[in-house]
Amino acid sequence: MQNNAALEYDYTIAKMFVFSTILFGIVGMVIGTLIAAQLAFPELNYLLGEYGTFSRLRPLHTNGVIFGFTLSGIWATWYYVGQRVLKVSMAESPFLMAIGKLHFWLYMLVMVLAVVTLLMGITASKxxxxxxxxxDLLVVVVWVLWGLSIFGLIGIRREKTLYISMWYYIATFLGIAMLYLFNNMAIPTQLVTGYGSWLHSVSMYAGTNDALVQWWYGHNAVAFGFTVPIIAMIYYFLPKESGQAVYSYKLSLLSFWGLMFVYLWAGGHHLIYSTVPDWMQSMGSVFSVVLILPSWGSAINMLLTMKGEWNQLTENPLIKFMVLASTFYMLSTLEGPIQSIKSVNAIAHFTDWIPGHVHDGVLGWVVFMIMAAIFHMAPRLFNKELYSKSLVEKQFWLQTTGIVLYFSSMWIAGITQGMMWRAVDEYGNLAYSFIDTVTVLHPYYTIRAVGGLLYLIGFFMFAYNIYKTFASGKEVDGSTLQNKTPMSA
Amino acid sequence: MFHWLEERPFFFAVGVFVVIAFAGLIEILPNFAQASRPIEGLKPYSVLEIAGKEVYKKDNCIACHSQLIRPFKSETDRYGMYSLSGEYAYDRPFLWGSKRTGPDLHRVGNYRTTDWHENHMWEPTSVVPNSIMPAYKHMFSNIADIETAYAEALTVKNVFNVPYDQDINGDGNVDVALGSWEDARAQALKEAEAIAADMKNQDVKDAVARGEIPEIVAIIAYMNRLK
Amino acid sequence: MNDIYEYQGYAYFFFTVFLTLILYGYIIHLYRSEKKGIRDYEKYGKMALDDEITDKPIEEKSEQKKSVDDTDEKPKEQ
Known part of the structure; x- marks a missing residue:
């Protein structure tokens, strides 16, 4: 590669994905807030006829935020961070540039088709x-394109060693590829028989096996969609924004392997009743615990990175977002194992505590981190100052309030309902009919909807801030972009 | 040795893949053969019931209803006998659900009737005051896709050897007949007529008389089957 | 049927022990190579900070490899 003095990073594709992140964030969260409100006020189910019921809209919400917002966010940051830590520009390879564009447009096509088919009720219902x-086949193509982009960029890199964020992006790519392929195995019925709708398929697995595969997917898709790539982001953006190198790079490497080892072993307790000797079963559990230790490293490493620099927390709202995100990461990774204890699970399963747990993870950790990343990237993508610092501050407090309302109400709702389902009267008969356990939740559903609404308003403030940065932010001098993101008051 | 891996993205990726794949192999594969065995005498779904299951999927009932009764006294008191793995042997996909905003439905056929479902789907609060479930009136006018349901039954019969057109309980008769598309359509219509006879909605009765099967009839057939 | 559960149990046990040993071996490797001065892992933390395209890479990818026009040593799509 010749030493081209004018060579710069090319963010064309990063910008496209920033746009889709915001677009799907709005779509997913608007629907989320609507369906939260439907549980408190059922009349809201009839806004769109057949297409507006809670049940029809829920997959749109989950797919919108997972495969729309989060994936876009992952890719927006990939097309930004990837170039920077490998010290190679997309502009150096027209091939990778074309792959990137194809990646984006094919992905948009899949998303549009997904919205249409889910609204129509064309679904595999997993x-x-x-x-x-x-x-599914189109999704595979999109995924392969991303793989080409990752390994293509790695192939032309200048930096020999891969930064830790790269490790996490690669793991995301591989993990989701494996899970998605196995879980979506299905047989198209029309191709086999010649009858009926060509869109319809029947799962390759039946009953309990289908459940096993689905929740192997369901749990680990969370690992590789909501944990691994978000850690990739925070390992880049927190050090860059604060100007502090990662507290311990060695710890970050260990945590990576720790996480890879542990996450997919969460199901080890299936084997507790097998016929292997008792001591071996106990030792198996002990070693699993020993494996966990390195996997806790990431969050601690992040907080220690800020050591001696905690004043930045008050001065820089982006640091606030990222530190709170790490904190929520720790909280929800503590909450998850608690819920998987057998006796706790007996109460928590099937209740609102589960969506509560998911949402303190995603609202507090995933969305906060992705928004912080976009706040950091925007001035670098557009060479403009971030439009308004005070708006960022206001958004932070509004959304934090929203999260607290959300998870506290869902904790109470979940435990209340779990206890009522099993409550018995003095004769040992069930004390409550099912509908009693539904009506009692009305206040909590209302609080949750309000919490969601606050969060949604915060997200609109975020979108507005980014739009104004792009449309009318002050031009910045490139030299001020080294660490702390420049912001207008 | 470790650093060798860190410098080679390809082998690094292979290493990551081995680590994450192995856990899945050990956890899932050994249970496969056992978990897929049906309980004795389990009958496959009729074509009409499959069409009903498709309506269940289409309107995404699993967003709020489970089909999995756990072995706790509070659950068996409320819903009946706890669920057995072999009962799900013909469920593709499984529809256990993960959230009970509404009650479990795995044995709803034991304690609810065609008539109750008809009222409930038209206006849930008419039979369950304060219910937050939306009405599904569109099921009374939408026509169920029987042909696709037939395609599904034929697929599982041919590919997974699901026992259609066989004597399962040993009484010398075929338990669930599938046959050709014409046979299956006639059979589905016959089952639909039996259900429509217990219903009061005139549009539904008219549709069945015309030879069309509204979604509500199919989903009631499916609900009644869940026992 | 019980056989398979037994194999599963043994495989689970030995693989977990194996992974734990590898992981703790890795810890020892990281600290020992730093102590012996073979490799300072902490310097890689700088990659996130000095990431302008004009910044000098922490470790240059070797020159002769570079000139083979980008296809060397690169994994193809799997």
Whole structure:
């Protein structure tokens, strides 16, 4: 590669994905807030006829935020961070540039088709894997394109060693590829028999096996969609924004392997009743615990990175977003294992505590981190100052309030309902009919909807801030972009 | 040795893949053969019931209803006998659900009737005051896709050897007949007529008389089957 | 049927022990190579900070490899 003095990073594709992140964020969260309100006020189910019921809209919400917002966010940051830590520009390879564009447009096509088919009720009805087989095939193509982009860029890199964020992006790519392929195995019925709709397929697995595969997917898709790539982001953006190198790079490497080892072993307790000797079963559990230790490293590493620089927390709202995100990461990774204890699970399963748990993870950790990343990137993408610092501050407090309302109400709702389902009267008969356990939740559903609304308003403030940065922010001098993101008051 | 791996993205990726794939192999594969065995005498779904299951999927009932009764006294008191793995042997996909905004439905056929479902789907609060479930009136006018349901039955019969057109309980008769598309359509219509006879909605009765099967009839057939 | 559960149990046990040993071996490797001065892992943390395209890479990808026009040593799509 010749030493071209004018060579610069090319953010064309990063910008496209920033746009889709915001677009799908709005779509997914508007629907989310609507369906939260439907549970408190059922009349809201009839706004769109057949297409507006809670049940029809829920997959749209989950797919919108997972495969729309989060994936876009992952890719927006990939097309930004990837170039920077490998010290190579997309502009150096017209091939990778074309792949990137194809990646974006094919992905948009899949999303549009997903929205249409889900609204029509064309679904495989496996949670977070609802799309029917022709769309699944397109998803695979999109994924392969991303793989080409990752390994292509790695192939032309200048930096020999891969930064830790790269490790996490690669793991995301591989993990989701494996999970998605196996879980979506299905047989198109029309191709086999010649009858009926060509869109329809029947799952390759039946009953309990289907459940095993689905929740192997469901749980680990969370690992590789909501944890691994978000850690990739925070390992880049927190050090860059604060000007502090990662507290311990060695710890970050260990945590990576720790996480890879542990996450997919969460199901080890299936084997507790097997016929292997008792001591071996106990030792198996002990070693699993020993494996966990390195996996806690990431969050601690992030907080320690800020050591001696905590004043930045008050001065820089982006640091606030990222530190709170790490905190929520720790909270929800503590909450998850608690819920998987057998006796706790007996109460928590099937209740609102589960959506509560998911949402303190996604609202507090995933969305906060992605928004912070976009706040950091925007001035660098557009060479403009971030439009308004005070708006960022206001958004932060509004959304934090929203999250607290959300998870506290869902904790109470979940435990209340779980206890009422099992409550018995003095004669040992069930104390409550099912509908009693529904009506009692009305206040909590209302609080949750309000919490969601606050969060949604915050997201609109975020979108407005980014739009104004792009449309009318002050031009910045490139030299001020080294660390702290420049912001107008 | 470790650093060698860190410098080679390809082998690094292979390493990551081995680590994440192995856990899945050990956890899932050994249970496969056992978990897929049906309980004795389990009958496959009729074509009409499959069409009903498709309506269940289409309107995404699993967003709020589970089909999995856990082995706790509070659950068996409320919903009946706890669920067995072999009962799901013909469920593709499984429809256990993960959230009970509404009650479990795995044995709803034991304690609800065609008539109750008809009222409930038209206006849930008419039979369950304060219910937050939306009405599904469109099921009374939308026509169920029987042909696709037939395609599904034929597929599982041919590919997974699901026992259609066989004597399952040993009484010398075929338990669930599938046959050709014409046979299956006639059979589905016959089952639909039996259900429509218990219903009071005139549009539904008229549709069935014309030879069309509204979604509500199919989903009631499916609900009644869940026992 | 019980056989398969037994194999599963043994495989689970030995693989977990194996992974734990590898992981703790890795910890020892990281600290020992730093102590012996073979490799300072902490310098890689700078990659996020000095990431302008004009910044000098922490470790240059070797020149002769570079000139083979980008296809060397690169994994193809799997």
């Amino acid at each position: 949670e977070y894997a609802q799309l029917e087989w022709p769309l």
